Amino acid sequence: MNQTLNDTVEAGTYRDLRDKVVLVTGGASGIGLAIARAFAVNDSRVVIVGRDKGRLERAGVEIGGNVNCIRFDLNEIGRLPELVATVRSNVGEIDVLVNNAGINLKKDALEVSVEEFENIIRTNQTAVFELSKEVGKSMVARGSGNVIMISSMASQYGIPKVVAYTASKSAVEGMTRALAVEWSRHGVRVNCIAPGFIRTAMSSTALDNDPERKIRVLSRTPAGRLGEPSDVANAALFLASRKSKYITGVVLPVDGGNSVGF
Numbered sequence: 559m560n561q562t563l564n565d566t567v568e569a570g571t572y573r574d575l576r577d578k579v580v581l582v583t584g585g586a587s588g589i590g591l592a593i594a595r596a597f598a599v600n601d602s603r604v605v606i607v608g609r610d611k612g613r614l615e616r617a618g619v620e621i622g623g624n625v626n627c628i629r630f631d632l633n634e635i636g637r638l639p640e641l642v643a644t645v646r647s648n649v650g651e652i653d654v655l656v657n658n659a660g661i662n663l664k665k666d667a668l669e670v671s672v673e674e675f676e677n678i679i680r681t682n683q684t685a686v687f688e689l690s691k692e693v694g695k696s697m698v699a700r701g702s703g704n705v706i707m708i709s710s711m712a713s714q715y716g717i718p719k720v721v722a723y724t725a726s727k728s729a730v731e732g733m734t735r736a737l738a739v740e741w742s743r744h745g746v747r748v749n750c751i752a753p754g755f756i757r758t759a760m761s762s763t764a765l766d767n768d769p770e771r772k773i774r775v776l777s778r779t780p781a782g783r784l785g786e787p788s789d790v791a792n793a794a795l796f797l798a799s800r801k802s803k804y805i806t807g808v809v810l811p812v813d814g815g816n817s818v819g820f
């Protein structure tokens with residue numbers, strides 16, 4: 559078990575999450591892996607989705623216990639109903655959907671081609687909507703469910719060289735509010751976490767090759783450090799649990815104060 563997670567996520571903290579079926583996209587690495595582990599620690603029945611078979615298998619072993627790994631490319635939008643049907647027949651109806659999978663592209667806006675732009679939008683925005691819709695159908699019919707989106711600091715303020723990513727993550731925050739108001743009366747809550755700069759492979763690629771950006775990030779983060787994936791996982795547990803039962807449509811920054819940093 560990861561030490562950081564051990565320090566901060568305790569088994570049984572959220573008893574109402576026991577036996578809940580939790581689908582975490584991109585759950586084989588980084589933030590998604592921490593989220594999957596946190597739900598598993600709380601005895602949820604966890605399903606993780608990703609494209610890389612080896613990474614999924616390693617994550618399955620690391621999470622241990624009650625986890626199902628499904629190899630699936632979320633860009634195959636037309637096959638998303640098949641993914642949801644597979645989860646239903648292998649594990650059960652989805653109680654919590656965590657739309658965590660995402661990709662980034664760091665490039666000057668003037669250099670971004672329409673294909674590159676659309677590729678980011680497809681994974682980070684269109685697939686998120688279609689999967690939420692597919693899972694939402696049965697949540698609305700059953701009168702309960704929880705959808706958790708993951709956005710970014712890129713949707714809180716302007717960051718250069720990530721125009722497509724920023725467009726997609728801003729859309730995710732808008733979708734959160736739109737779905738929350740449509741589905742609230744059906745007992746389905748939709749919330750979003752906006753992680754600050756969290757220590758993962760994705761952020762290391764973006765920051766380690768750009769020391770100037772790293773200094774800038776840390777200098778405007780009052781906590782004075784990068785976040786840990788478990789910091790985001792703890793917020794996801796709270797938003798999926800009954801402890802947040804009157805909270806819907808919010809965007810919760812988990813950022814060490816980065817979004818309000820001077």
Ligand code: NDP
Binds near residue numbers: 586589608630711758
């Ligand atoms: P990672 O790159 O570690 O994780 C992204 C995951 O998404 C991978 O497991 C990847 O698996 C999966 N994925 C990507 N595309 C697809 C696809 N088409 N189909 C299925 N799975 C896919 O990044 P992070 O953990 O850092 O990021 C997780 C989320 O948090 C992202 O949405 C990111 O935008 C967001 N975020 C991260 C921040 C950070 O500082 N790290 C800050 C703000 C937001 P595979 O490649 O095997 O398919």
